[in-house]
Amino acid sequence: MPVLPQIAVIVGSNRRVSLNRKLAQALVRLGAGKFDAKFVRIDDLPMYNQDNEDNLPAEVVRFKNEIAAADGVLIVTPEHDRSIPAVLKNAVDWGARPWGKNSWAGTPAFITGTSPGAIGSALAQQHLRSVMTGLGMILIGGEAYITFKSNLIDDQGNVGDDGTRTFLQGFVDRFAALVAALTPQAERAAA
Ligand SMILES: Cc1cc2nc3c(=O)[nH]c(=O)nc-3n(C[C@H](O)[C@H](O)[C@H](O)COP(=O)(O)O)c2cc1C
DSSP, X not given: OOOOOEEEEEESOOOTTOHHHHHHHXXXXXXXXXXXXXXXXXXXXXXXXXXGTTSOOHHHHHHHXXXXXXXXXXXXXXXXXXXXXXXXXXXXXXXXOSTTOOSSTTOEEEEEEEESSTTTTHHHHHHHHHHHXXXXXXXXXXXXXXXXXXXXXXXXXXXXXXXXXXXXXXXXXXXHHHHHHHSOHHHHHHO
C-alpha cells in the first residue's frame, strides 16, 4: 500500500460558513488518491508578537509542527481589502518565525481562492505569492482566481461547473505531481 503525500490545508478565513473552506474541501476531493489532506487551524493562533518568540504559545507550536510534518501546503484564501486576510497573514508570520525556524521554506504549495467579486481574490493571491516566495516556498505556477457563483460547489461538495472542475483538476494534478517529486516514497514511509 503506497503512503500518500500529506498535505496541510490552510483556509484564509475564520468565517463559520466560509466559501473558501467549501472550495478547499472540493479541491481535496479532486486530490483523492493522490494525497491525504489535513485541515490546519489558524483561527486560534494568538496575534503575532515577537516578545513571545522565546516561549511560543502552545497553539503556535502545534501549528508549526503541522506545517513541518506536511509534504505540501494548499492555501485557499479570500481577499480582504485587496490583500491577504489578517488571520492568514498572522499564521504566515508565526510560521516564518523565530529566525532560523521558518516552517515554510522548501515546501511545495498551491495558492488559490475564491470571492464573489469578479477578480476572484486575485490581489490577495498575488500578495501571498510574493510573501511565500520570499519565505522560500516552492509554488506551482499559473493563476487560479475563482469567482464564487452559486453553482461553484454542488450539494455533494464537489466543484459543480464542468469547466471550472477541469480547470482546477489541472492545478491539483500538477500540485500533487510536484509534491510527489519532492517527497521520495521512502521518506514518506519513514515518517
Ligand atoms: C473585511 C472584508 C474585506 C473584503 N474585501 C474584499 C476584496 O478586497 N475583494 C473581494 O473580492 N472581496 C472582498 N470581500 C468579500 C469577500 O470576498 C467575501 O466576504 C467572501 O465570502 C470571503 O470569503 P470567505 O467566505 O471564505 O470568508 C471582503 C470581505 C470582508 C469581510
